[in-house]
Amino acid sequence: MNSIFKALSDPTRRKIIELLREKDLSAGDISDKFNISKPSISHHLSLLKSSGLIQSERKGQSIIYMLNVTVFQDVVKWFFDVKGGNKHE
Amino acid sequence: MNSIFKALSDPTRRKIIELLREKDLSAGDISDKFNISKPSISHHLSLLKSSGLIQSERKGQSIIYMLNVTVFQDVVKWFFDVKGGNKHE
Numbered sequence: 001m002n003s004i005f006k007a008l009s010d011p012t013r014r015k016i017i018e019l020l021r022e023k024d025l026s027a028g029d030i031s032d033k034f035n036i037s038k039p040s041i042s043h044h045l046s047l048l049k050s051s052g053l054i055q056s057e058r059k060g061q062s063i064i065y066m067l068n069v070t071v072f073q074d075v076v077k078w079f080f081d082v083k084g085g086n087k088h089e
Numbered sequence: 090m091n092s093i094f095k096a097l098s099d100p101t102r103r104k105i106i107e108l109l110r111e112k113d114l115s116a117g118d119i120s121d122k123f124n125i126s127k128p129s130i131s132h133h134l135s136l137l138k139s140s141g142l143i144q145s146e147r148k149g150q151s152i153i154y155m156l157n158v159t160v161f162q163d164v165v166k167w168f169f170d171v172k173g174g175n176k177h178e
Contacts (some may be wrong), residue, residue, distance in 0.1 A: 001097075001098075001100070001103065002098050002099065002100065003098075004098075005094045005095070005097040005098035006094070006095070006098040008094040009090075009091050009092075009093075009094035009095040009098060010091065011090070011091065014090065014167075017171055018170075018171060021171045067171075072168070072171070075168065076165075076168045076169075078103075079161070079164065079165050079168060080165075081107075082106055082107060082110045082156075082161070
């Protein structure tokens with residue numbers, strides 16, 4: 001969970017997550033959406049990958065990135081447990 | 090959002106959030122639940138407070154900490170927007 005929240009504490013990485021919710025994308029597709037150098041995007045992708053929030057898969061010549069729905073659900077579940085126990089509601 | 094996710098990237102701070110979902114607590118009440126020095130708990134509380142996830146209120150002699158439900162909802166909303174747009178579901 002620590003690395004998941006650390007991964008989400010950056011606006012570029014949250015934007016990457018938002019893009020990947022729409023569809024799977026290659027590193028190149030992702031780079032095209034930002035005014036950030038490719039190595040810097042690679043670094044963000046590698047942090048997201050090591051947190052488990054995204055996965056990658058080789059398809060022909062490219063590496064395609066996609067959300068890891070299971071990890072996402074785990075984080076959402078944590079928020080729900082906290083919200084559920086909240087005496088303010 | 091950055092500071093919220095940074096605040097959540099630590100297990101002690103997540104545990105404090107889980108305790109505060111049950112009921113409002115003083116810094117002393119919170120300290121009693123951990124084998125961590127009071128200054129260190131104070132530091133965690135101040136990080137949580139500056140992220141907006143928790144609030145404090147003076148009640149008589151003590152300062153009482155409580156969840157900030159509105160900020161919590163905002164984070165949950167972000168997850169829901171991402172989940173909602175997810176083509177895997």
